[in-house]
Amino acid sequence: MNDEPLSREAFVARLRDEGARRYHDNHAFHQRMHRGELSRRQIQGWVLNRYYYQTRIPIKDAILLSKSEDPSFRRLWIHRIVDHDGAREGEGGLALWLRLAEGVGLDREEVAGLTRVLPAVRFACDAYVTFVRERSLLEAVASSLTEFFAPDLMSRRVVAWEQHYPWVDRATLDYFRGRVTRARADSTEAIDFVTARATTRAAQEACVAALITKCDILWAMLDAIAAAYGPEA
Amino acid sequence: MNDEPLSREAFVARLRDEGARRYHDNHAFHQRMHRGELSRRQIQGWVLNRYYYQTRIPIKDAILLSKSEDPSFRRLWIHRIVDHDGAREGEGGLALWLRLAEGVGLDREEVAGLTRVLPAVRFACDAYVTFVRERSLLEAVASSLTEFFAPDLMSRRVVAWEQHYPWVDRATLDYFRGRVTRARADSTEAIDFVTARATTRAAQEACVAALITKCDILWAMLDAIAAAYGPEA
Numbered sequence: 001m002n003d004e005p006l007s008r009e010a011f012v013a014r015l016r017d018e019g020a021r022r023y024h025d026n027h028a029f030h031q032r033m034h035r036g037e038l039s040r041r042q043i044q045g046w047v048l049n050r051y052y053y054q055t056r057i058p059i060k061d062a063i064l065l066s067k068s069e070d071p072s073f074r075r076l077w078i079h080r081i082v083d084h085d086g087a088r089e090g091e092g093g094l095a096l097w098l099r100l101a102e103g104v105g106l107d108r109e110e111v112a113g114l115t116r117v118l119p120a121v122r123f124a125c126d127a128y129v130t131f132v133r134e135r136s137l138l139e140a141v142a143s144s145l146t147e148f149f150a151p152d153l154m155s156r157r158v159v160a161w162e163q164h165y166p167w168v169d170r171a172t173l174d175y176f177r178g179r180v181t182r183a184r185a186d187s188t189e190a191i192d193f194v195t196a197r198a199t200t201r202a203a204q205e206a207c208v209a210a211l212i213t214k215c216d217i218l219w220a221m222l223d224a225i226a227a228a229y230g231p232e233a
Numbered sequence: 234m235n236d237e238p239l240s241r242e243a244f245v246a247r248l249r250d251e252g253a254r255r256y257h258d259n260h261a262f263h264q265r266m267h268r269g270e271l272s273r274r275q276i277q278g279w280v281l282n283r284y285y286y287q288t289r290i291p292i293k294d295a296i297l298l299s300k301s302e303d304p305s306f307r308r309l310w311i312h313r314i315v316d317h318d319g320a321r322e323g324e325g326g327l328a329l330w331l332r333l334a335e336g337v338g339l340d341r342e343e344v345a346g347l348t349r350v351l352p353a354v355r356f357a358c359d360a361y362v363t364f365v366r367e368r369s370l371l372e373a374v375a376s377s378l379t380e381f382f383a384p385d386l387m388s389r390r391v392v393a394w395e396q397h398y399p400w401v402d403r404a405t406l407d408y409f410r411g412r413v414t415r416a417r418a419d420s421t422e423a424i425d426f427v428t429a430r431a432t433t434r435a436a437q438e439a440c441v442a443a444l445i446t447k448c449d450i451l452w453a454m455l456d457a458i459a460a461a462y463g464p465e466a
Contacts, residue, residue, distance in 0.1 A: 058307060062299035066292050071318040071327055074291060078318075081311060085304040094304055 005201045012191060015145060018208050022215035023149045025156075029226040034156055036164025040105065043165060045229035047097075047104050052117040053221060054097045056125045058084040060132045060140075067137040076189055083182060096175035103172025120224035124217045131213060138197050142207035143214040144190050150183035238434045245424060248378060251441050255448035256382045258389075262459040267389060269397025273338065276398060278462035280330075280337050285350040286454065287330045289358045291317040293365045293373075300370040309422055316415060329408035336405025353457035357450045364446060371430050375440035376447040377423050383416035 006014060024030055032038055033046070061080045068074050086092025101111040110116065132140040154176045161168055161176075198204045239247060257263055265271055266279070294313045301307050319325025334344040343349065365373040387409045394401055394409075431437045 055302070058304070059299050062295050062307070065314070066295035066299065069288070071291070071325070072322060074314065074318050075320070078311070078314060081298070081307065085307050087308070089305060092304070
């Protein structure tokens with residue numbers, strides 16, 4: 001391998017290319033979801049299991065925060081925890097996801113209790129938390145770069161769900177609507193941090209590897225959900 | 234040991250008693266500080282070394298946050314990180330401490346660079362971070378209960394410094410002034426959490442042990458500072 005660091009442009013292009021090829025919008029389960037081919041039970045299974053991922057995000061972001069020695073970085077990152085937990089009871093991404101769960105006909109308390117989460121979904125999400133705990137701050141931030149691809153997926157999802165799943169309460173799609181703007185801002189912050197800090201080729205490659213691992217985690221969740229909720233419809 | 238849990242009142246009284254006997258206001262260095270017996274060099278040594286402790290607080294609070302599965306607890310606790318890091322550049326406890334460092338005649342950048350921190354101070358502060366990382370959320374919260382004793386110490390400190398160390402810029406004592414109210418609110422939150430969660434005698438004893446460990450950490454810092462900056466004056 002050439003040891004010269006990539007230019008900022010080439011590094012960003014590399015991250016985008018590796019990420020775009022592996023992002024979970026390519027997964028058959030997501031593609032069927034967006035073509036309107038999932039049953040109510042499959043949509044519910046996805047919402048139920050994905051909630052476990054949502055609950056891990058503020059935990060991994062708090063761990064990530066604890067790895068930084070820089071108050072200005074922590075000031076930049078801390079809003080991600082507030083975005084999920086909310087400033088008050090009933091606000092924030094976790095509360096919005098529980099409303100989505102009700103919107104697809106699930107019992108809110110059952111979803112919040114996490115008792116029906118698939119083992120492989122748990123393993124994948126816990127692997128994300130472990131990755132952030134055990135790796136460098138740079139790799140932890142790089143693993144968040146899947147957010148670069150999220151706004152497009154969220155925009156398409158809202159349209160697809162409104163079109164194909166009229167039985168879902170439209171008002172409860174607010175989580176996805178909110179993520180379009182937030183994920184765009186978050187991924188810009190993260191890409192700025194990663195490009196500024198990854199000053200060697202080895203560090204750049206570690207960032208690419210972190211992003212690939214994160215893509216693998218999201219992919220493994222959909223594999224598990226697809227396997228458990230079967231090829232109906 | 235009797236296995237019956239202590240009543241809330243008896244448990245709180247036990248924590249206060251064990252804490253009060255071991256809190257670092259009893260340390261000879263603090264007592265000399267408050268009697269006006271420290272030299273400028275000793276005051277500077279204390280401010281310089283204590284800054285390392287301050288920098289560990291948002292880190293340990295982020296770790297503590299990551300140990301909670303409960304968004305409402307995280308909403309309660311997260312302000313502690315903001316209290317130290319500030320909402321903006323130049324705000325928050327760390328910035329105020331650097332102003333104090335200037336107020337006692339230290340070079341701000343040298344203090345912020347942490348290069349002159351005594352090894353034993355580093356070990357003690359790092360032991361606090363490790364304790365919070367490795368122990369239960371309950372023990373981590375219990376270890377913060379030294380804050381119960383802080384408001385009184387801070388109030389006495391402002392008076393003592395204004396009286397005995399006229400060469401210190403009084404405006405830079407704002408860190409201590411701010412902590413009087415904040416530490417009172419914080420310790421009330423923490424005591425409510427600890428008394429609600431420690432429902433067995435073993436859990437209550439673990440909380441007492443956590444508080445004692447924290448007192449030992451604060452004490453060890455003063456031992457190290459007193460040893461390094463000598464019995465002058």
